Amino acid sequence: MTNDALRPEDLARGMVGRLSPELRARLAPLCSETRVVEGRRLFSTAQERLDESVLLLDGLMGRYVRDKQGRQQMVAIQVPLDFVDLHSFPLGSLDHEVEALTTARLAVFPHETLRAALRDDYELMEALWRLTLIDGAIHRHWTFRLGRLRALAGIANFLAEMDCRMRIAGVGEEGGYALPLTQPDLSDACGMSPVHVNRILRELREAEICTLAGGHVQIMNRDKLYRTGDFRQDFLYDIL
Amino acid sequence: MTNDALRPEDLARGMVGRLSPELRARLAPLCSETRVVEGRRLFSTAQERLDESVLLLDGLMGRYVRDKQGRQQMVAIQVPLDFVDLHSFPLGSLDHEVEALTTARLAVFPHETLRAALRDDYELMEALWRLTLIDGAIHRHWTFRLGRLRALAGIANFLAEMDCRMRIAGVGEEGGYALPLTQPDLSDACGMSPVHVNRILRELREAEICTLAGGHVQIMNRDKLYRTGDFRQDFLYDIL
DNA sequence: AGTGGCGCCTAACAAATGTTGCTGCGCTTG
DNA sequence: CAAGCGCAGCAACATTTGTTAGGCGCCACT
Known part of the structure; x- marks a missing residue:
């Protein structure tokens, strides 16, 4: 009962790449299919019942908590190579929304299939x-x-984290990485107003630390950024 | 192979109280002993190798991330009835520190015992x-x-969350709950300066929403607090 | 080709938050 | 008993951050 949807070698990088080759070989066939979703589309909503979890193969996805006032x-x-909502497997639903930030390619793992496999595979479980931890x-x-x-350190910290994770995912380069986020996106992630994000980015630019333009982070001084x-x-x- | 350290009826409230009675009965005997730690004592440090996890029976504990500048x-x-560091069971160590905020009584679960039991008990696993999710x-x-x-909403939100969780733990009352935290503690939890915490508490007091004094939160208007x-x-x- | 929306950028001003420094009080410790 | 320490409380001032408003350019529509 092998499955062509996902080959073990697709799992050789990123977060899941930290699993042993044996575990990756046992995980891959549990994927039922791959799927592509368009960018800037809501992928799943809070409290929605879910019967599958997805692994991100390509692109970026964001998870959001929203309140009634519309704050997000x-x-x-x-x-890439992060599980997006593996926690919905034990929990059954999520407490937040998931949105595709770019066009994204996903590997789908039906909960039923996972459960059947994990019952007999303590190590994989x-x-x-x-991974969820x-x-x-x-x-x-x-x-x-x-x-x-503070704001400057916060933005720098976020950009440094993304640099790290992108490199682990195998999509980072020496001089920077693709980050198709707008300044408002950054303000959602870093808890400040879009105007202030703009101020801080200018500061980072003028200090010749890094720039964010055209969906690409260019790192001029990685050490200073970190x-x-x-x-x-x-x-x-x-932790990986 | 029963164990007197922890009786199933001790688990009938709080977070673990949400488990089914059957599961609680299977969980209780995995506790090897109970232990008491003094307040304001470091309990475990980041990166330390851990071979047991603890469930808090009485008291309060805090988990902290610290950086080199001493910010915390x-x-x-x-x-009470929260697992404090169950995530150290799959992970082997923690990425943060754990501190007892008050004298605390703990139920100890050796990882070896847990692993042996969970191998044969998929449901409990x-x-x-x-719980970790x-x-x-x-x-x-x-x-x-x-x-x-903002600061006012943030403090109110924290105090409301504690109200909820204390009631679930069975240690809350209609008029408030014990919260043996100082204003500096609150500033650690809410990401603001101690002075600002003081300002906000005065505001909450003057708005007749709630007071924090002598380690006790008195709620004058729960609806308004929430x-x-x-x-x-x-x-x-x-989520529970 | 025009138009509207949105993101980027800036400036000026308003509000929130941090910092410093002081008081007093209660507790522990010597 | 005195000394020291940490916490609550407060005020004045400095700094950071939010808000509002406007201009510019790009792109997707119609």
Whole structure:
């Protein structure tokens, strides 16, 4: 009962690339199909019943908490080879919305298939559990960023985190990485007004640290970026 | 192979109280012992290797992310019947520190014992997985609070969340609840300066919403507290 | 070709938040 | 008992951040 939807070698990078080759080989056939969704489209809503989880293969997706006043806060961003909503497998639904930020290619894992496999594969189960916990560790990192860092450090920290994660995902380069986010997007992620995001980006530009233009982050001084953002290079490596 | 350290009826409230009676009966004997730790003591440090997880029976514990500059952000707070560091079971270590905020009584679950039991109990495994994911949902809620709410709403939101969780834990009352946190503690949790916390508490007091004094939150107008904090009463119930 | 929307950018002003420094009080500790 | 320390409270001032408003350019419509 092999499946052509996803080959084990597709899982050799990014977050899932941290799993052992054996585990990746057991995970791949649990994918029922791949799917493409358009950018800037709501993918799933809070409280909606879900019977499948998806792994992001290409593109960017964002997760949002919204309140009645229409305020919206991005609570997570997924880069290629991240599971987007694996936590809906044990939970059954999500407490937030998921949106495709760009056109995205997804690998679909039906919960039924997962459950059947994990019942007989304790090792794989614990590995997937661990992946959802890394998600939690990144949440804590965001909590720290939003709670303790001023705007300049906060933006720098976010851009540094994305740099790290993009490189792990295999889509980063020495000089920077593609980040198709607008300034309003950044303001959703970093908890500040779009106008202030603009101010800070100018500051980063004038300090010759990095620029964000045309959906691309160009890093002029990576070391300074990481220091400005108080970002520990090893942070993501420790938990991955 | 029963164990007197923890009786199933001890688990009938709080977060773990949401598990079915059958699951609680299977969970209780996995506790090896109970332990008491003193307040304001570091309980475990980041990156430390852990071979047991603990469930908080009494008291309060806080989880902190610290950076080299000494800034410290509380990223989670545990109320009775919360698992404090269950995520260290799949992960092996934590990315943050844990501190007892008050004298605390703990139920200890050795990882070895857990692993042996969960290998043969898929249902219990998924239930514990789910508990760690609820932790993540609360993280997202904090991200929203820190990113989107101004100081007044932020403090109100935090106090409302604690009200909810204390009641679920069975230690809340109609008129308020014990919260042995200082104003500096609150500033760690809410991402603002202690002086500003003081200002906001005065505002809440003068608006006759609630007071925090002597380690006790007195709620004069719960409805107004929840509305000021933009807190959905049902939030925690949905995810629990 | 015109038009509308949206993102980027800036400036001026308003409001929120941080910092510093001081007081007083209660607790612990010597 | 005195000294020291940490917390609550407050005020004055500095800094950061939000808000409002407007201009420009690009792109997708019609």
